[in-house]
Amino acid sequence: MTFWKSFFKPKTHTEKIQNINKNKKNFLLIHNFNNNGEIINIYLNINNNINLYDLEKLCDSVGWVRRPIKKVKIAINNSFLIAHLFYYCNNQKKLIGFARATSDHSFNATIWDVVIHPNFQSKGLGKELMTQVIKYLRFYDISTITLFADPHVTKFYKHLGFVIDPDGVKGMFWYPL
């Protein structure tokens, strides 16, 4: 993933963000915290190499309606950006966060399916995930970054710099007449 190499250079001003190289893949250590006396390192990766059944379990954990795996696979393969958060437990990768974006690779991007496992919510991980997603999109010079937010999460996105209905522009969804 050349993006990490070129963009996420190790930052000396913070210990929280470190660029590490593991098994020739670039993961980004974005967070660590003490959970019942144990330090858990949370990593972020941006690529579409994701286990779809792990993703299904993650979506189940927040009560989302199940979607056909076949369609999920198509969506993953045709998203511009797939970001996921995970940690290792007994050498197994545990998926705990996810976001993706569709884009024209040039002007616009729309972020979909932002999810953090309930056991890892309220620890700043959603903010970290979204911050990296925005950095990635800005790195590709995408100026119009959009999303559609449920009422209970608009405040969260406002803190990240998102604005509702700027200049009166309205988000609209099509329904059959």
Added chain:
Amino acid sequence: MTFWKSFFKPKTHTEKIQNINKNKKNFLLIHNFNNNGEIINIYLNINNNINLYDLEKLCDSVGWVRRPIKKVKIAINNSFLIAHLFYYCNNQKKLIGFARATSDHSFNATIWDVVIHPNFQSKGLGKELMTQVIKYLRFYDISTITLFADPHVTKFYKHLGFVIDPDGVKGMFWYPL
């Protein structure tokens, strides 16, 4: 474009929509009207074979800010759907309408850059263009069709079945903090 062949079968209940085959390309005749005593046939095509300078002129005609051709090309190539309206004048193709959509090819699509040349507005062409765009997206089983509408065009989209902020879901745009 196999889409036309499979989906836009000639409709006997309306004379307005006819599927025609010209030079082995499938164009859809969507409208004709009398302009100063002359009948003009307007065609619709869905593919990304579009002259970028013609598109620039079309965008100029409605006062949009110019965008770098190089970036426009990338956006066109990475859009799921490019729809354009045109007619022939002295054997030359004249571009008079345009719309595009980004998508994950599975669940979601977002429609961008809907434009009709001022000389051809208020003739039902915008409605025809959007109707075909929606049909195309529905044909690919895309259930969430979205867009961001300026205040003066929300009424137009409402007539097509678009709903503002359904269930309180808000369209949000990111701006640097």
